[in-house]
Amino acid sequence: MTDKLEIWTLDWVPMTNGPAGFVRDLRLRWACEEAGISYDVSTVPLAEKTSEHFSRQPFGQVPFIKDGEIEIFESGACLLHIARKNENLMPGDPVGEAETLQWTIAALNSVEMVSVPWWFLEITGAKENGLTDWLESRLSHIEGLLSEREWLVSDRFTVADLLLADVLRVKKIRSFGDRPASEAYIQRVTDRPAFQKAHTAQMAHFQAVDATGN
Template identity: 65%
Template sequence: MPAGKSGPRGFVRDLRLRWACEEAGLGYEVRSVPLKDRGPEHFARQPFGQVPFLEDGDITMFESGACLLHLARKSEALMPRDAVGEAETLQWTIAALNSIEMVTVPWWFIGLSADADNPLEGWVLKRLAHLDAVLARREWLAAGRFTVADLLMADVLRVPKVRAAGDFPSIRAYVDRTCARPAFKRAYDGQMAHFAAHDEPA
């Protein structure tokens, strides 16, 4: 699974895939793709010019969320095998992508340059408040246990600017306990070590 050559270390999305493989005990290898000079070969694998993408036998996939659901089919450590547990895991995985990240990422992006009011501020706070209410009543999002939905949701929520948005104690505790998992630490350390090993002169 090629990672980005530069970018925000510790937050590039290959971390999600590393983390899933670590939770599931799946072997993996990470290669780099230069951020500069991405050519037709890169766009052929990732039509939006991003990372990561995943190679697994005959299968090549982009979209970290899709890669996570693909990996989750391989291991009960990531997703229960019963139909109801699988459906709950699927719905919360999609919620992380399309109800939370769909608001937090554009909000974060606008915040990079806007010095005035962020037009997405109210929406972000409302979505996080709904999620905080859910997490006040349960330890994990789906099926009463840790699943790939928690892995993804925690990765969406651990972004420093998102963590600092509003006062959501249940979200804070949830991110802390999810990122305290040894598999997260191995994935995080792995990404940082990868960047360090592949540093190039500027």
């Protein structure tokens, strides 16, 4: 038994041209590193999804967490749950908190809602990608904003930057069009030691499994 926050991820993903370095437990490892919260990582099998996995995450995805009596899924919900306990991730004043919530949801529902399906159509080889103009429009709005500010909320890093940068740093999105302010933003956010530490830890996790051949 442990009182540490526990993050579940997959037991294995391909190391090349795959999601290693992008599996969404990274968002939660990163948030914990920013907040100075120690955590454990557990896994569920990718190859054969178990009923236990579905009972914890009804779509059969990761991550999900256990934090004391709280067991929740959805990386966005887990981020907000962690952020509300820590001012490193979310300002304590009502306006800063509401704006962090706003931009966290915007990253999920205005940017990622277009970018992930667009990416999905690209990688599944759709003959036409009917989401391209929509993605272009959303990314242009973001580029305009990021050319005028360093951070989304209160002139400081928040969990909303963590999430938006993670949404934008997907390779195909990053190489779609030329957006210098967004690129500088991704660099600025992912240069943070907490990202580096979380990313290294996730890569090590998947590499360790890969090396055993399991």
